[in-house]
Amino acid sequence: MQWTDERVELLKKLWADGLSASQIAAELGGVTRNAVIGKVHRLGLSGRAKAAPTAVARIRKPVASPTRPAASSGNGGASRPQQQAVYASRGNAALAAAPVMEARHVAAPAPRPVAMQLVETTPFACESVTIMELKENMCRWPLGDPSQAEFRFCGGRSTPGHAYCPHHATIAYQPANDRRRDRRPMMPSH
DNA sequence: CCCTGATTCGC
DNA sequence: GCGAATCAGG
Numbered sequence: 001m002q003w004t005d006e007r008v009e010l011l012k013k014l015w016a017d018g019l020s021a022s023q024i025a026a027e028l029g030g031v032t033r034n035a036v037i038g039k040v041h042r043l044g045l046s047g048r049a050k051a052a053p054t055a056v057a058r059i060r061k062p063v064a065s066p067t068r069p070a071a072s073s074g075n076g077g078a079s080r081p082q083q084q085a086v087y088a089s090r091g092n093a094a095l096a097a098a099p100v101m102e103a104r105h106v107a108a109p110a111p112r113p114v115a116m117q118l119v120e121t122t123p124f125a126c127e128s129v130t131i132m133e134l135k136e137n138m139c140r141w142p143l144g145d146p147s148q149a150e151f152r153f154c155g156g157r158s159t160p161g162h163a164y165c166p167h168h169a170t171i172a173y174q175p176a177n178d179r180r181r182d183r184r185p186m187m188p189s190h
Numbered sequence: 191c192c193c194t195g196a197t198t199c200g201c
Numbered sequence: 202g203c204g205a206a207t208c209a210g211g
Contacts, residue, residue, distance in 0.1 A: 020194065032204075033194090034205060037196070038204050042203080
């Protein structure tokens with residue numbers, strides 16, 4: 001990919017809009033965030049409004065002398081075989097489609113979406129605990145309607161650090177490719 | 191671990 | 202000029 005005028009313009013705009021380099025890279029396509037950052041610097045638009053870095057901080061740190069692995073024999077370059085172009089496609093980069101939204105840190109451990117709660121068809125003996133009884137290491141798989149008093153959580157023993165018990169984990173974490181096939185009909189609309 | 195931008199330097 | 206590798210930090 002090359003930096004056509006159009007792409008450069010878009011880069012400028014997105015950078016000015018505050019998107020991260022990886023987000024911009026995803027938006028442009030065909031480039032990595034490194035490429036974006038490199039371009040940003042070459043264009044001289046680095047350092048986005050960063051609340052006055054206070055003179056001192058602004059000054060190049062004298063110690064900043066890089067400690068590059070003393071390219072004893074062409075570090076990086078020489079030994080690197082033809083890149084297989086593994087464009088950055090992880091993290092929010094893949095979700096960058098939505099320009100605005102910046103709701104990343106908002107989501108909580110998140111129970112399954114309501115629609116998924118009634119999906120389970122196979123009878124499964126849950127502890128059925130209330131939110132008050134729910135403790136660490138207890139399966140947080142929701143049972144029933146969260147707006148009703150009867151609402152419960154599975155409460156089964158979950159692997160430390162995980163949200164669900166082994167059983168519900170298998171439901172919650174189906175491989176993307178299997179989802180469509182295995183999905184039972186969900187609620188009509190909501 | 192995920193992410194962020196900054197920098198270097200072979201190409 | 203380009204951008205991977207790396208650094209430094211959250």
